[in-house]
Amino acid sequence: MAMSNGSDAGSRKFVVMRFKRIKTWGHVYHVRRHNTREMECRHLEEGAPPPRLIAGSADVAGNILKVLDRYQVKPKTGQVLALEFVISASREVFEGLDKAEYDRKLWQFIVCAAFAFGERFKISGQTVSMALHEDERTPHLHVVVVPLVHEPDNRRTDKRPVYRLSAKRIIGGRGDMAREQTRFASHFERLGLERGKHRSGARHVSNREHEARLETARQGALAEQSQLQIERERVSATEDRLRTERDALAADKKRIAQERLAIATERVRLKEEGERLEGERAATALQKTEAEELKRRAIRRTEVLRDLLEAGERLRDYVLALPAHRKMPQLEKAHEMSVQLEEASRVAAEDDAWLTTALAHRVGKLQFTSR
Secondary structure, eight states, X not given: OOOOSGGGSTTOEEEEEEEEEEOSHHHHHHHHHHHTTOSOOTTOOTTOOOOEEEEEOSOHHHHHHHHHHHTTOOOOTTOOOEEXXXXXXXXXXXXXXXXXXXXXXXXXXHHHHHHHHHHHOOSTTOXXXXXXXXXXSSOEEEEEEOOEEEEEOTTSTTOOEEEEEOHHHHHOSHHHHHHHHHHHHGGGGGGTEEEOOTTOOOOOOOHHHHHHHHHHHHHHHHHHHHHHHXXXXXXXXXXXXXXXXXXXXXXXXXXXXXXXXXXHHHHHHHHHHHHHHHHHHHHHHHHXXXXXXXXXXXXXXXXXHHHHHHHHHHHHHHHHHSOGGGOOHHHHHHHHHHHHHHHHHHHHHHHHHHHHHHHHHHHHHHHHHHO
C-alpha cells in the first residue's frame, strides 16, 4: 500500500505515487501473480471485489515482449525491463461513502491516473497493464510501463532516432522524480487531492515487511492475551480465596457473636446466682445468730435450773436432818414440792439438752449447705 501524510495534515488529502524497477522475467512473473491475485496475500480484506484490469491483459510478460518486438528492442542482461507504479490516495478519500458515491469517486480517480500516464508515456503500447485493487484498506492502481525512449542514436552518422530501454532517462535523479511526482499530482487537483509533503522522510513499507510487522504484532498480541489469561486466572483464584476467607470470617464473626451472647447470658445467670447466694448467706447468718442466741438462753436456763435444783437439794437435806418433832406437815409438803421441782428440773434439763443438740445440728447443716 502507498503511504500518505494525511494522518498529520488534518483535513488535507493526498495522492501518492511510488515505483519499483523490474529487472528479471522472474520478477515480471511475480508482478503478474500479485496483481492478478494468483498468489496468496495474507493482508487482503475478506469479501472484497477481485482485481480489475483497466488496461492491458493479465499476461504482463507477453505484453512486454510484444512491445519490445514491436520496437525491435533487445534487453541487455541486468537492464530494467519494466517499471511498476503504485498509485494510491489518503484513506479518508474513500472512507464513509455510500456505494454510488464510492464508485463515482473511484472512477474519477482511475481517469485521472490514466490521463497522467497517457501524458507522461506517449509511446504507443508502452503502458502494458493497469490493474485496480480494492481488496486492501485503500483502493489503488498497479501500472506496469516499459521504459522506452525514442532518441537519436549518437552511434549512427545520421543520428536517426531509435527506440531503446532506459529507466534512468525515464526516472532521472532524485530531483527529477520529485518534479515528476508534483506533475503527476497536478492531474488529481480536481478531486481535491494534492502532492504529499516533499522530502517528508516517510518510507514505503513493502507488503512483506508489513506482513512481518503484522505477524510480530500478532505474536505480541497472543503473548499479551496469554499473559492476560494468566492474570485473569490469578485474579479469579485470588477472588475465590478472598471469598472463602470472607465466608470464614463471617462464620467466625457469627460464632463470636453467639459466644458473646452466651457469655452475657452466663454473666446474668451468675449475677442472679450471686445475689441468691448472698441472700441465702445473709439468711444463714441471721439464722446462725438466732440459733446462737437460743443456745445461750438455753444454757442460762439450764444453769438457773441447776442452781435451783441444788438449792432444792440443800433444802431437802436440811429438812430431812431436822428432828421428827419438828417435821411438820408443811415440811412434808415442801419435800413433795422439792421432789416435784427436781423432777421438773430434770425434764427441763433434758429438753434444753435436746434443743441445744437440735440447734447445733441445724447450724451445722446450714454451714455445710452454704459451702
